[in-house]
Structures are given as structure tokens and as C-alpha cells.
Amino acid sequence: TNGSAPAVPSDQYDSLYLSPVTVGSSTLHLDFDTGSSDLWVFSSLQAQSSLVGHDYYMVDPAKEKQGYTWKISYGDGSGASGKVYADKVVVGGVTATAQAVEAATAVSAQFTQDVDTDGLLGLAMSTLNTVKPQQQKTFFDTVLKQLAQPLFAVDLKYHAAGSYDFGFIDKSKYTGAINYVNADTSKGWWGVSATAYSIGNASTSATVSGILDTGTTLLYVDTPIVKAYYAKVKGSKMDNTQGGYVFPCSATLPDFSLTIGGVKQIVPGKHINYSPTSAGNCFGGIQTNDGIGFSILGDIFLKSKYVIHEMGSTPRIGFAQQ
Numbered sequence: 001t002n003g004s005a006p007a008v009p010s011d012q013y014d015s016l017y018l019s020p021v022t023v024g025s026s027t028l029h030l031d032f033d034t035g036s037s038d039l040w041v042f043s044s045l046q047a048q049s050s051l052v053g054h055d056y057y058m059v060d061p062a063k064e065k066q067g068y069t070w071k072i073s074y075g076d077g078s079g080a081s082g083k084v085y086a087d088k089v090v091v092g093g094v095t096a097t098a099q100a101v102e103a104a105t106a107v108s109a110q111f112t113q114d115v116d117t118d119g120l121l122g123l124a125m126s127t128l129n130t131v132k133p134q135q136q137k138t139f140f141d142t143v144l145k146q147l148a149q150p151l152f153a154v155d156l157k158y159h160a161a162g163s164y165d166f167g168f169i170d171k172s173k174y175t176g177a178i179n180y181v182n183a184d185t186s187k188g189w190w191g192v193s194a195t196a197y198s199i200g201n202a203s204t205s206a207t208v209s210g211i212l213d214t215g216t217t218l219l220y221v222d223t224p225i226v227k228a229y230y231a232k233v234k235g236s237k238m239d240n241t242q243g244g245y246v247f248p249c250s251a252t253l254p255d256f257s258l259t260i261g262g263v264k265q266i267v268p269g270k271h272i273n274y275s276p277t278s279a280g281n282c283f284g285g286i287q288t289n290d291g292i293g294f295s296i297l298g299d300i301f302l303k304s305k306y307v308i309h310e311m312g313s314t315p316r317i318g319f320a321q322q
């Protein structure tokens with residue numbers, strides 16, 4: 001089998017993308033996240049006050065995995081925890097009949113306030129799943145053997161609805177060749193390395209190692225590269241109050257690229273103007289990964305590409321231009 005689900009920007013800045021998923025008998029809107037490996041949802045186990053504005057999973061006690069729990073926290077300090085059920089999950093017509101569904105009993109304010117997001121669907125390696133006493137599989141791992149091809153493809157778009165394809169490559173979603181590189185899955189994520197970066201027409205050799213991450217809004221790279229980029233943006237500055245580099249909203253932003261597998265993967269300058277700030281300037285889509293030791297190729301990087309995540313005998317990542 002194969003199937004496709006839409007990926008709809010949650011707001012006008014593409015802060016995150018939401019996809020409809022049937023969990024049990026409810027349809028929820030989940031943030032597909034290639035940076036984590038838990039499928040967790042807002043649920044009827046939570047206080048009613050936490051559910052206002054959300055769709056949520058009506059748990060069926062008969063389906064509970066007794067004694068199983070989960071607890072997750074994300075880089076931005078948000079997090080959630082709860083109990084585990086085995087229930088039907090359908091994504092774009094692809095069905096997992098007994099998927100581990102992590103039903104929240106408690107959720108941090110960042111999620112409760114984000115009334116559009118009813119939970120996350122992790123698409124990293126199942127080795128990062130947080131369920132105890134036995135780690136559970138991601139949705140992709142659960143359905144892998146029933147897929148026509150062992151892959152999913154990410155088609156996030158700039159200020160428009162894209163899609164996640166499971167089990168097939170959609171030729172109508174990209175132009176030119178697909179360029180494949182081996183994925184480094186040793187840390188549980190979809191890891192890639194670049195051998196150079198470019199700012200405008202100038203290229204610099206450098207090793208940029210990072211993870212592909214649909215669950216992160218921006219593109220986080222090493223500080224020297226960030227500084228070199230904004231040196232080319234008139235009026236840009238590091239603004240600690242806003243938490244990153246900002247610039248006049250009228251600024252012309254150079255294209256940025258990472259060379260992966262010998263091919264320049266270009267991020268158009270336009271995509272690097274993420275959003276206006278409360279201070280009257282604009283917030284950059286490229287920011288520093290300060291000190292986490294690797295880069296995070298989030299939505300700002302992904303939204304100009306069609307990215308195939310293939311879990312064959314050797315995991316691979318394929319890049320093509322949208």
C-alpha cells in the first residue's frame with residue numbers, strides 16, 4: 001500500500017505544519033516530526049480545561065497497555081507525558097491496526113496554547129521512542145513492511161500546503177534528478193553531512209553535519225556560518241531580546257546553500273525572512289545552533305525540496321528540487 005497526507009502550515013509564517021490523522025475514531029491534526037519518535041496526542045485523560053480548542057483522542061480503557069508510560073521533552077522546553085494504548089491509526093489511507101498511541105495526561109503550556117496542534121507523530125528512528133517499560137515503534141516502522149517501497153517523502157512548502165507521501169515517490173512533486181546520500185541514523189535521527197556552504201555566489205568548504213527535522217521551524221547552523229550570512233544583510237544584527245538575528249524587513253536576503261552529495265541544496269533568500277518581530281524588524285530563518293554540536297535542517301531548509309527518507313538495508317536520503 002501507499003498513501004499521502006497533506007501538510008498544512010499552522011500559521012502565516014509556517015511555524016509548523018499539521019497533518020490530519022485518524023486515531024481510534026477521532027481525526028486529529030498532528031505535527032509530523034522527523035526529529036522525534038513518539039506518536040502522542042491530546043486525550044480524554046487530560047483535564048477538560050487543557051482540551052479547549054483541541055481535537056483529542058477518546059481513550060478506550062480496554063485498549064490500554066497496562067503499566068506503560070511515556071514522557072518527552074523538546075529542545076524548546078516544551079513537553080508532555082501520559083499513558084499508552086494500542087489502537088488504529090490511519091495516515092493518508094495507510095493503516096496501522098495496533099499502533100502505540102501515547103495519550104497525554106499532562107502537556108506543557110506551549111502545546112496547550114497552540115490550539116492547532118493536537119499532538120506529534122514522530123518519524124525519527126524508533127530507538128528514540130520514550131515509552132517504558134518497552135520502547136514502541138513509530139507509525140512508519142509499524143507500517144514499513146506493508147508499504148510498496150520502504151520510504152516516506154517530505155514535501156513541505158513555503159506559505160502553502162504540501163504533503164507527506166508514504167510508500168511511493170510522487171514524480172509530480174519535483175523536477176530534475178533525485179540526489180541520494182547515505183543517512184547517518186546512529187544517533188536516532190536522519191543525519192546528513194555537507195562539504196560546503198554558499199552565501200549568494202560565494203562558496204566555502206566546511207563540514208556541516210546535521211539532522212533533517214520537520215519538527216523544527218528554522219535552520220540552525222554553526223555560529224561562524226550564521227555570522228558570515230548576516231554580514232551580507234544590510235542592517236542585520238544579533239538581537240538577544242528577540243533571541244536571534246534580525247534585519248530590516250525590506251532587506252534583500254542572499255540565497256544560502258549546503259552542498260550534500262556534491263549537489264548544492266539551495267535555500268532561496270526569500271525563505272530566510274521568517275517573520276516580522278514585535279520590534280518592527282524581521283527575524284532570520286538561519287540562526288545559530290550554539291553549542292549543541294550539530295546543525296538542525298528544519299523547515300526553512302526543507303520547504304524548497306522534496307526529501308525522500310528511505311529505510312532500506314542501508315538508510316538513504318534523497319534530495320530533489322520542488
Ligand SMILES: CC1CCN(C(=N)N)CC1
Pocket residue numbers: 033034035036074075213214215216296
Ligand atoms: C535535536 C532536537 C531537534 C528538535 N527536536 C525535535 N524536532 N523533536 C528535538 C531534538
Ligand SMILES: CC1CCN(C(=N)N)CC1
Pocket residue numbers: 031033035036074075076078110111114117215216
Ligand atoms: C518538535 C516539537 C518542539 C516543540 N513544539 C512546540 N513547542 N509546539 C512542537 C514541535
